[in-house]
Amino acid sequence: MKAKETLIPRREEPVNHAVPPPAAASVVGISKRFGKTSVLENISFDVAEGEVLVLLGASGSGKTTILRIIAGLEMPYTGKVILHGKDVTELPARERGVGVIFQSYALFPKMTVEKNIGYGLRIRKRKRKEIKQTVDELLSLVQLDEHRKKYPSQLSGGQQQRVAIARTLAYKPEVLLFDEPFGALDTQTRVHLRREIRALLKKVNVPAIFITHDQEEALELGDRVAVLNVGHIEQIGTPFQIYNQPATEYVATFLGAANVLDAVVRQDFIEVGAAQIPKTFDKDEFKPGDCVKIVFRPEDVSLSRNDFLRPGYARLSTAIIDEVTFIGAYERLRLRLERAGGEECKTVESPYYLTTETPDREPTKWIIATRPKPEASSTRLHVGERVVVALTSFTVLRQQVTRGTN
């Protein structure tokens, strides 16, 4: 499906487990239909002990349904849910021992904070002393000691969420499931809370599955991220992998801005319009004549006024600057590629066209480039100027063929 070109050495991905740890929770071949509509197709993934997996997808991608199936609130059409080696597919929600943090937190409004947290133990008929001790521990873990007698309606959104987490931790769940946990919060609280929760999860070492549509949240929270698209997993990998080595055009465009250009594989190079860029991927993956797509991020674009390129940079084309926008931390440029036409491949129009920042492809080739502040201020570029476009890094994807069922 993909090959990664690393023309200049990039900061390598942090340590990877040599032997994957045993799965704490697995979903095997799950599919789901509502009536005749198929909402999930053959979903499989594992979550290791203490790992955080993020299911990232647009609304309607089926991510909430996956969560509800793991929790036992929904039955899959086919497939299995396995928690710590035990097949729980047929078990009702209450016998699975999963902890769900609902989007609305679902705290019991008529119970105080401590009653909410102790609920799981009370219905398990634990001793009063044991309940009190656990509740005390959890209250200090989530730093809500002084709010123990309050009702949920008297707490802030962030505090309610911490109560919801403590309430599930009380009965030592097999896995924690977070349903868009930051959806109802403002941006500042959200950023603050996800760091807090990430730290908390590492402390309690319970595997967790988050669902979100926010790519930044996914990259920051997840040890691994699964990108979902209309009911199937497009790619599952570390945040580094899915951002830098997207397996599909959908993943590339869903996670931030991406430039996509049609190209053809030749004997010794890849032909992008009139440009030839070096090909260093494994020989077997693509044959000469294959139609491919070149995907690169705006920050992978290097712009210069002359043809003097640093070693390792792949010269793409020249381009005319069409627009320069200042966006806080960096500068964004829209460029029109010159002599990039001459398609040999008849492109199947991709059904995914989500990112507004993906430039138009027909008939002119537009690309987006970003430059960090120091570079932007040392070499000022202006609208109408001609520059040389080179790539520091890019990914080669096979042309998207119409997708059949998995």
Next chain:
Amino acid sequence: MRHVRGFDIARPLSIGMLVFMMMPLVFLPLASIFIFGTRTGLEKFWGALMAPEAVFALKLSMATSFWATVFNVIFGLFAAYVLSRYNFWGRNALIVTISLPTAIPTAVAGFALLLLWGPYGTLGRLLTPHGFQIMFTAGAIILANIFVTFPLAFGVIKPVFDTMSRSLEEASATIGATRWQTFWHVTLPSLRGAIVSGALLTFARAVGEFGSTILVSGNLAGRTQTAPLYIFAKFNEGQIEAANAIAIVLALFSFLIFSVLFFARDWLDVD
């Protein structure tokens, strides 16, 4: 001339008009009960109230209304649960049927019960030979009360069920609670206000029931005569003081119940 800021002449006028209109319609009839009832002195009033038949009528009213309320609250809770949780063919028809009894004239309701349970009724005909006769007993009064107050508790409880977030019950289930535990610990506490107000409404309506009761009870003094029937009977006999004493009690009682309903709203819905 200085203008008083925000003064609006329509305000005192409309309030005054409202009170004025309510005078002959509500205030004066209520006041006359009290005026007549105490006209002959408190001692006479007390005597009329403590007459054995009067005491019996009040007690019977309270007891029959109580059991009708217990039944209708439990039924209303159950019906509300089923009808707001499950979607099925005929659901709307059931909702309409449950709500129907309030729209039927109470005399018709009593008559319908007689036609079913009476000695010559559809069911009664089969049961009477076996010594089972529910009409003209306290049981008949309870049946009549249940019928006419049927949708009251349901009507108060169902909207609360409808707006209750499913995620509370789902959360409880994932935490490990059985359906019953969830209902008891999570659902029921959220319904507390609706249950109390539903019960008070049902009870108040049942205590005052007349039309259906007079048909099914037989109106036997000291046996099946409820308080409203007692008022009617004494009035017919020309014993205005006796009728009046009970009328005062019933009026005060209703006043009390609706005050509770009105002023305790905040307490009932407290989170």
